[in-house]
Amino acid sequence: MNRASFLSPAEPLIDPSITPAAVTDQISGIILRPPRPRLWLAGFAASFALMMVLLAGITWLFIRGVGIWGINVPIAWGFAIINFVWWIGIGHAGTFISAILFLLHQKWRTSINRFTEAMTLFAVACAGIYPLLHLGRPIYFYWLVPYPDTMGLWPQFRSPLVWDVFAVSTYATVSLVFWYVGLLPDLATMRGKARGLAARRAYGLLSLGWRNDGRHWAHYERLYVILAGLATPLVVSVHSIVGLDFAVAILPGWHSTVFPPYFVGGAIFSGFAMVMTLVIPLRAFFRLESLITARHLELMALVILATGWVVAYGYFSEFFTAWWNADEYDRFVGANRALGPYAPWFWLMLTCNILVPQLFWSRRMRRSLPVLFTAAILVNVGMWLERFVIVVTSLHRDFLPSAWGMYVPTFWDWATYAGTFGLFLSLLFLFVRVLPAIAMSEMRGLAAEAGRTR
Amino acid sequence: MSPIHGLLAIFPDEERFIEALKKTRERGYSRLESYLPYPSDESVRLLDHPPSPVPKAMAIGGVCSGVFAFALQAYAARDYPLNVGGRPLFSWPSFVPITFELTVLGAALTGVFTLLVLARLPRLDHPVLDSTGFREFGSDRFLLCVRSDDPHFEAAALRAFLRSVGAESVQEVPA
Numbered sequence: 001m002n003r004a005s006f007l008s009p010a011e012p013l014i015d016p017s018i019t020p021a022a023v024t025d026q027i028s029g030i031i032l033r034p035p036r037p038r039l040w041l042a043g044f045a046a047s048f049a050l051m052m053v054l055l056a057g058i059t060w061l062f063i064r065g066v067g068i069w070g071i072n073v074p075i076a077w078g079f080a081i082i083n084f085v086w087w088i089g090i091g092h093a094g095t096f097i098s099a100i101l102f103l104l105h106q107k108w109r110t111s112i113n114r115f116t117e118a119m120t121l122f123a124v125a126c127a128g129i130y131p132l133l134h135l136g137r138p139i140y141f142y143w144l145v146p147y148p149d150t151m152g153l154w155p156q157f158r159s160p161l162v163w164d165v166f167a168v169s170t171y172a173t174v175s176l177v178f179w180y181v182g183l184l185p186d187l188a189t190m191r192g193k194a195r196g197l198a199a200r201r202a203y204g205l206l207s208l209g210w211r212n213d214g215r216h217w218a219h220y221e222r223l224y225v226i227l228a229g230l231a232t233p234l235v236v237s238v239h240s241i242v243g244l245d246f247a248v249a250i251l252p253g254w255h256s257t258v259f260p261p262y263f264v265g266g267a268i269f270s271g272f273a274m275v276m277t278l279v280i281p282l283r284a285f286f287r288l289e290s291l292i293t294a295r296h297l298e299l300m301a302l303v304i305l306a307t308g309w310v311v312a313y314g315y316f317s318e319f320f321t322a323w324w325n326a327d328e329y330d331r332f333v334g335a336n337r338a339l340g341p342y343a344p345w346f347w348l349m350l351t352c353n354i355l356v357p358q359l360f361w362s363r364r365m366r367r368s369l370p371v372l373f374t375a376a377i378l379v380n381v382g383m384w385l386e387r388f389v390i391v392v393t394s395l396h397r398d399f400l401p402s403a404w405g406m407y408v409p410t411f412w413d414w415a416t417y418a419g420t421f422g423l424f425l426s427l428l429f430l431f432v433r434v435l436p437a438i439a440m441s442e443m444r445g446l447a448a449e450a451g452r453t454r
Numbered sequence: 455m456s457p458i459h460g461l462l463a464i465f466p467d468e469e470r471f472i473e474a475l476k477k478t479r480e481r482g483y484s485r486l487e488s489y490l491p492y493p494s495d496e497s498v499r500l501l502d503h504p505p506s507p508v509p510k511a512m513a514i515g516g517v518c519s520g521v522f523a524f525a526l527q528a529y530a531a532r533d534y535p536l537n538v539g540g541r542p543l544f545s546w547p548s549f550v551p552i553t554f555e556l557t558v559l560g561a562a563l564t565g566v567f568t569l570l571v572l573a574r575l576p577r578l579d580h581p582v583l584d585s586t587g588f589r590e591f592g593s594d595r596f597l598l599c600v601r602s603d604d605p606h607f608e609a610a611a612l613r614a615f616l617r618s619v620g621a622e623s624v625q626e627v628p629a
Contacts, residue, residue: 020491021594146526154530158548166555174562181566185492189593208576211583212592214488214501216573221493222508223565230558241551440593445492448468 013108015290019451020444023291027438028193030286039285040433047425054419057412058133066136068412074398075391075407080134082387083417085242086270087127087424088168089263089383092235093271094120095175098182099231102224108299110446111292114186114439115282115432116275117179122427123274124172126420131164133416160244167241174234178227181220184210185441212441239267246390253333253394258317265310269353270383272303276376278428280369282437291438294367301366304379308357311386315350329399337393341406345385346393352382457629459581460487460601461612463621464591468494471596474619475500478598481615485604489588489597497596511568512561519560524553587625599627 018026034040061068071078094116101109132141144165146155155162187207194200210216243263246254276297283292322330337346356378359365366372392407431437465471471488475497478486490497527549535543570576582588582599591597598621600612609626616624 024491024593146530152534154534156536157527157530157552158545160551163551163555166552170555170559173559177562177566181569185593192589192592204578208570209578209580209583210573210575211580211588212489212491213573214490214498215503216569216575217490217493218498218501218503219506219508219569219572221498222506223512223569226509226512226565227562230562234555234558237551237554441492444594445494448492448494 013295014111014293014443014446014450016450018290018447020447023443023447024189024193024440026288026291027436027440027443028190030432030437031190031434032193032195034433035286040429044426044429044433047422047429050418050422051426052419052422053415054422057416057419058129060412061133061416062138066134068410069416070408070410070413072405074403074405075395077134077391077395078407079409079413079417080130081245082384082391083420084127084130084134085263085387086384087123087130087420088171088242089239089267089270090274090380091120091123091127091171091175091271092239092264092267093275094118094123095171095231095235096268096271097275098178099228099235102228103232107446108296110442111296111438112275112279113442114179114182115279115437116271117175117182118428118431118435118437119275119278120175121172121179122424122431123271124168124175125427126424128168128172129420129423160241160248163241164245167238171234171238174227174231178231181223181227182439182442183435184208184220185212186436186439188212189440190436236264239264246394251394252322252327252329253318253337253390256318256321258314258321262311262314262317265307265314266383266386269304269307269311270380272300272307273376273379273383276300276304276372277380280373280376282432286432286437288438291443297369297372298363298366301360301372301375304376305357305360308353308379312354315354332397333394336397337389340393340397342389342393342396346389349382349385349389352378353386356382458602458609459585459627459629460485460599460604460607461609461616461624462582462585462587462597462599462627463616463619463624464587465596465598465620466622468497468596470620471598472497472500474616474621475598477619478600478616482606483600483604483612485601485607487582487599487601489582489592489599491593491595507572508565508568512565515564515568516557516561519564520553520557522560523556524549527552581627581629585625585627587623587627595622602629 069078069080071080094113097109097116098113098120102113132138135141143153144155144162146157155165184207187203188210191200191203191207194203240260240263243259243261247256247259249255279292279300280297283289319334322334337343356375359371359375365375396407397404463474465474468490471490475486475488486501488497488501524546528544528546531543531545537543582592588597598616600607600616602609606612613624
């Protein structure tokens with residue numbers, strides 16, 4: 001295979017015949033003249049119903065306590081932590097696309113960055129719920145925040161779990177700010193395009209009166225670059241700290257220096273898979289094929305392939321270290337994962353995360369929508385199983401056989417997990433209905449540039 | 455004649471806008487406002503603004519926030535001493551992650567706040583927002599506004615000049 005066919009550099013990122021004004025019309029048209037409104041309503045209604053399941057799950061949890069979940073000693077972490085890590089990992093692809101690819105001048109990010117940043121925010125919202133629910137006494141969540149309380153107590157700043165509070169809340173805030181700053185010019189465009197007075201006022205207020213002034217753009221551009229520069233180490237730090245939540249514990253199966261980098265790689269891997277899962281139906285539904293092209297999907301498939309190998313290295317390193325250090329307990333955890341009671345999930349995880357992405361060596365597979373979509377869903381499943389395997393298999397065989405146990409998720413575990421999908425999808429449905437799902441101002445620049453080379 | 459904010463010239467693309475901006479400058483007009491549908495490096499550079507203070511503000515905001523975070527953790531370690539096997543209370547390496555996180559948070563929030571202050575936003579009643587030219591073309595075309603407080607401002611001559619440098623149309627912006 002020659003290099004040209006592998007990366008197809010000559011292929012334009014967007015349809016070169018599209019003008020900047022046409023970009024604005026097409027993207028704002030999704031909001032002004034919503035296509036297939038009934039289908040949208042049906043999708044939103046289904047998601048909203050699922051979100052009510054979350055509400056029921058949380059209400060019952062608040063009434064009865066965490067005993068309604070399958071967690072118990074020795075497996076006290078269960079779904080809450082698995083889902084927290086899974087959701088927050090998904091969010092990382094959005095920041096990777098909007099910040100890291102921006103700094104690397106990867107122009108193909110422009111078609112998808114707005115949407116994936118929204119995905120980040122909603123995924124972090126889903127993730128953030130779990131640790132609070134898992135507290136046991138969620139009314140005291142504010143004890144995690146340092147404030148001069150009358151008890152004379154402080155959070156334990158040396159604990160990765162407290163670092164997590166700061167990392168995740170900073171991540172959520174900075175992602176929101178980055179997203180909103182990027183939205184300002186588009187909200188201003190929507191203020192001009194919207195027809196009803198109420199809509200114009202709403203967009204006008206949200207745009208803060210942004211008017212594309214050249215002077216403002218000069219400050220804006222500096223701010224945007226530096227925010228991207230800040231978000232880059234931030235996203236690495238967040239999942240590293242999530243990795244440290246495990247690695248700092250002296251538990252075979254967790255206590256490993258490979259965790260932070262391997263978690264960051266896995267986060268981007270699962271996040272790109274989720275972007276793919278969402279973007280393929282989105283571009284078909286809103287007929288955005290001229291803006292989110294097959295080339296974009298192909299590039300995402302390559303990122304999945306590359307980060308898949310980071311994850312594969314993580315698995316290899318864990319087993320190798322367990323064998324190499326000759327620690328009885330470490331070796332047992334490895335053998336127990338591959339052959340113990342949870343072995344089917346372990347092998348399914350390896351299949352989804354290591355075998356499936358290898359399809360993307362083939363250009364034909366990277367170009368096939370059914371293959372991309374199926375593989376993306378399998379990677380999502382695989383990455384969820386990875387967190388399940390890490391959390392559950394490391395805990396369920398304690399040091400003494402008398403303390404061994406099994407973890408069986410209950411109805412409420414599953415209901416709460418399904419419910420966060422409801423929250424995530426409801427927010428996404430609302431987002432594509434009221435806010436421009438593609439960054440118009442950036443796409444106008446790209447279209448003008450494509451027009452000049454035409 | 456009712457007072458006006460300025461004259462708004464509408465240009466179809468960036469090339470003609472840049473050309474016109476250069477010529478308008480050469481004529482001695484200095485009270486100019488530009489409205490660009492996307493931030494293009496060349497246009498922004500030509501506008502010749504002083505360097506943006508945003509990076510400096512963000513650096514200051516970040517450092518202050520980081521110092522605060524570190525000091526808070528160091529103080530808490532003494533205020534509520536935990537003796538873990540005789541290890542030092544001032545265990546600074548474990549304070550690094552939170553210091554980093556709050557540095558980023560402080561810098562990001564300072565940056566956005568600085569942008570809003572410099573741009574005098576939110577401001578919902580800027581005259582150009584109500585002009586028909588901006589409403590119609592504000593997000594697709596390149597607009598150049600010569601303000602009426604420019605020392606060389608003379609509506610009729612200016613209108614003809616802007617036409618001559620390639621403006622599609624020239625419109626009044628009511629004050």
